[in-house]
Amino acid sequence: MKLKAILCVGAAVVSLAVPVSAKGDSSVTEGVTNLSDWNISMYPTKDVSPEQLEVNRWTELVKTKEADYEYEELSIDAVEGHKNLIKVNLKVFLKNGVLLEQKNQQYAVKLDHDRYSHSEVLYVFNTKERTYSIIHTKDISFGAVLLGETDTPIEKAEFKPIEKGSPVETAFTMAKKTYEQMNPVIW
Numbered sequence: 001m002k003l004k005a006i007l008c009v010g011a012a013v014v015s016l017a018v019p020v021s022a023k024g025d026s027s028v029t030e031g032v033t034n035l036s037d038w039n040i041s042m043y044p045t046k047d048v049s050p051e052q053l054e055v056n057r058w059t060e061l062v063k064t065k066e067a068d069y070e071y072e073e074l075s076i077d078a079v080e081g082h083k084n085l086i087k088v089n090l091k092v093f094l095k096n097g098v099l100l101e102q103k104n105q106q107y108a109v110k111l112d113h114d115r116y117s118h119s120e121v122l123y124v125f126n127t128k129e130r131t132y133s134i135i136h137t138k139d140i141s142f143g144a145v146l147l148g149e150t151d152t153p154i155e156k157a158e159f160k161p162i163e164k165g166s167p168v169e170t171a172f173t174m175a176k177k178t179y180e181q182m183n184p185v186i187w
Contacts (some may be wrong), residue, residue, distance in 0.1 A: 088175040133157035
């Protein structure tokens, strides 16, 4: 009992020793006169270069012998007007020398002294049937030049089964889980 009393008195003394008012950093709130002017963001926007914003846009998904895969979390969404379809944008960095050389030869006219860097690939997953289709691709050079682009309307998309253990399965699992977390079903 005496120990509790000593601890309580000690806590009271310490709390009185700390200054009552602490001054915050006023530079954060300069110019904000209306509460509706506040903006909270997970992503820093001041003094961030376009290159850094592009890096922040992507999250590592999986690395294989053939390629490294990143995903864009903000792209995960339902496909409008299509039940059970969700989409996610992936960035694919090929590591296979043969495939890289094929891309460089394919775009040789556009590359000049540049080289193929990566592809952005928009996957659509049918969550009920566990199938996927690629409906949009962009091939991009290290100099940020758009080398090539393909677009397939969702109505003409050919869906394939998702292979177990593949990067596509990893993307499917992540996209489905993320979509369900962002859009909980309330019973």
